[in-house]
Amino acid sequence: MSGVKQMIEVQDLSVTYASPLGPVEALSHVSLTVNEGEIVAICGPSGAGKTTLLRCLSMLQLPSSGKILVDGEDVFAGTSHDVRNARQKIGMVFQGFNLLRSRTALGNVILPLEIRGVSRKGASEKACKYLDLVHMSHRRDFYPHELSGGEKQRVAIARALVTEPRVLILDEPTSALDPETAGSIVQSLREINHSKGITMLIVTHQIDLLAPICDWVTYLREGQLSEAPGSSREATPAEARVAAGGIVQ
């Protein structure tokens, strides 16, 4: 184990939502460890709690119990300043993209840099570079309402990558893309992972597409990871495909 750094540690995480129809247990005692530089896919049926898990990692959802360490730090223990610092280590691509209507594609990609106080010129250059990476340079002055679903998704990916975060969390990043574009995005993710050592946690329904670049795959169902903690590391993409067979794709 020496030399391997644990980047994401989810320890016994449970999330219960209060709803008018009673409590909904979205996650139940989930534990998961992702090492630095790994690409891990999470698959599982709709409503399994995948988005909930990712929301906890970016501190948008407070767990009912359990702990999350990112880069060794307990993300829920710190002050609001610590939370912001922890969030800046993580890039997130949302299932619904969540682009700002008031900003162009380029403006959206610049935003996380602006938040970090990067100079306008430096931010703009970097944003252009990442828009190019997702093949969106030709649409950089378009507003989100002028983009297709897949184009919005690619802008959202560029926006998450532009800060070159330590950890990248992607919620179904290829759901709106045609197979060819999806394939090219997946290859870009792999290249970025190799060149920058970014740790990636990817929720996907398209495990066949992601499997080739993943170190391992885990399966979430009814709020629980299917493998016992520790053994999940042994599940190869091929085994996970079998485990997910019939339910996911």
Add this chain to the structure above:
Amino acid sequence: MTWFDSAWLGRVGGLLFRSTLETLGMVLGSLIGGQILGLALGITLILVRPGGLKENRTLHSVLNSTVNIGRSIPFVILMVTIMPFTRLLTGTAIGPIAAVVPLTVAAIPFVARLTETAMLEVEAGVIEACLSMGATWQQIVRYVLVPESLPSLIAGAATTAVNLVGYSTMAGAIGGGGLGDLAVRYGYQRWQTDVMLAALVILVGMVQGMQFIGDRMSAKFRRR
């Protein structure tokens, strides 16, 4: 009957022109003041509301009730009540400049409510995306809440301006000056209906113009 001729214009033109400027001055002055202070109050309401970024239930209920009270006081009563305050600020309690004070005070809670409504419409997911980038609440206000609700804020400003035109005529009635005052003095008190009609025509044109500008600007920023 051709009262709209050059002789007529020579007689009352100056009067109408001055009154128009007075009304515009009252409306623009209080629109600017009301927008600045009302926007600040509206943003505070959004931030401290239950579930908001700087949740503070006590402050929220105090501000919320204050806005409700402010909006329920009839303008004429407000104007008379705050006269000492008006005199303190402007040195006088009558005339178009003094009228800006009660008009601004009346506009603040109205703008605050419109601001709150506009900003509640901003998608929660977009705010969360910005939070996940590590934004502070000040950055959320600057990069998300204001720009994303801008079309509605502009439409609200047009509504406020039109309301202020109406209120300014009431301010005129107790010595505020402006077109409303002119219409009342000439039309109601002296039965010079020509002057009254001209003042009304200008008022209608002013409201149409403000609404037109507001609609155009709002549409320019509405991206959906």
